[in-house]
Amino acid sequence: MGLSTLFTYKQMWMEWTIPIQKLEVSKIQVGPLQKTMKPLTPLSYVDGPIMFQNLNILLPPLIVKDYDSTTGRLLLNLSDASPTGAKLMALQETLLGTVYNNQKVWFPGSHRSREQLQLSFQPFVENTCLHLYCPLQTQEKRHSISIWKDGSWKRLAMAGLLQKGDSIRVALRLQGISYQIDAATGLWTGRFRVQHKINCLYCFKPSQTESC
Numbered sequence: 001m002g003l004s005t006l007f008t009y010k011q012m013w014m015e016w017t018i019p020i021q022k023l024e025v026s027k028i029q030v031g032p033l034q035k036t037m038k039p040l041t042p043l044s045y046v047d048g049p050i051m052f053q054n055l056n057i058l059l060p061p062l063i064v065k066d067y068d069s070t071t072g073r074l075l076l077n078l079s080d081a082s083p084t085g086a087k088l089m090a091l092q093e094t095l096l097g098t099v100y101n102n103q104k105v106w107f108p109g110s111h112r113s114r115e116q117l118q119l120s121f122q123p124f125v126e127n128t129c130l131h132l133y134c135p136l137q138t139q140e141k142r143h144s145i146s147i148w149k150d151g152s153w154k155r156l157a158m159a160g161l162l163q164k165g166d167s168i169r170v171a172l173r174l175q176g177i178s179y180q181i182d183a184a185t186g187l188w189t190g191r192f193r194v195q196h197k198i199n200c201l202y203c204f205k206p207s208q209t210e211s212c
Contacts, residue, residue, distance in 0.1 A: 017056040017171055017199075018045065021083070025090050028055060030098045030177065033106040039188075040195065041098075041106070042176040055174045056199065060084055064166045065129055069159040072135030076170070078128045088125045092194070095177060096121055099192060107179075107188040122193035132170070134162070134198050147201040162201065169202040 024047075031042040045052040062076040062084070078085035100117055103110040112120075124131050137144040137157045145156045154161060162168070173196060180191040 015054060015056055016052055017058045018052075019058045020060065020087055023057060023087060023091075025087070025094050028091065028094070030095070030102075034176075037181075039106075039179040039181060040176040041102075041179075043174050057172055057174065059130075059170045059172070061167050061169055061204070062130065064162065064164050064168060066164055067134070067162050069136050069162070072133050074132040074134040074162070076130040076132065076168075078125065078130055080128055082128075085125065085128060085130075088130060092123060092125050095194060099177060110188060110190070112190055116190065117192075120190040120192065122191070124194050124196070132172070132196065132198060134201075143199075145198050145200060147203055149203040156201070162203070166203050168204075171199040171201075173197045173199060 023045075027046050029044045029046050029051075031044060034040045034042065043055040045055050059076075062078070065075040065077045067074050078088070096114070096117060099106075099121075100112075100114045103112060103117075134145065134156070136159065137155050140155075146153050147156050147161055148154075149161060156162065175195045175197055178193055178195040180189045181187065182189050
């Protein structure tokens with residue numbers, strides 16, 4: 001059974017998870033603005049006649065640089081020459097450019113420069129690190145985050161299952177671009193980020209990374 005199959009099987013739904021090595025940034029589609037309390041432009045993936053409604057990505061083995069179980073902040077190390085880092089940075093720049101090009105349509109009256117948007121954007125790749133949110137699952141949920149460790153699946157419900165120095169693969173969904181709205185005016189503040197959700201984690205001994 002392949003690793004990507006393990007991830008989707010564990011989550012009990014049949015969805016395609018695209019290895020980052022196979023991902024083509026040009027095939028990522030940004031949908032129309034969903035005008036809700038927390039506006040979002042969803043992401044999908046189009047490969048020829050096939051359209052994946054959700055953008056699920058499988059990352060290669062990465063080293064945990066830091067993990068704060070109280071806040072859920074997870075930092076994964078990306079080396080300067082990492083193809084994964086380059087691919088994720090290209091994706092980040094593409095999404096930033098999409099917001100810049102569509103801001104007048106999505107938020108009439110917005111005329112921010114690309115430099116202004118760059119400063120207002122919360123990056124997920126910065127200083128050769130991938131910034132993710134991976135909270136402990138203190139309560140049972142339908143789709144809790146699971147981690148494969150020591151030969152079995154476990155719910156990420158306690159500190160210690162994920163530690164600094166661990167080598168892990170992450171299956172995550174990039175849900176879309178989320179925008180911050182001023183509560184008083186109802187206008188976009190200019191701040192935005194890529195909203196994501198970790199589906200599951202696969203942790204293994206460092207000696208196994210070369211074969212994955």
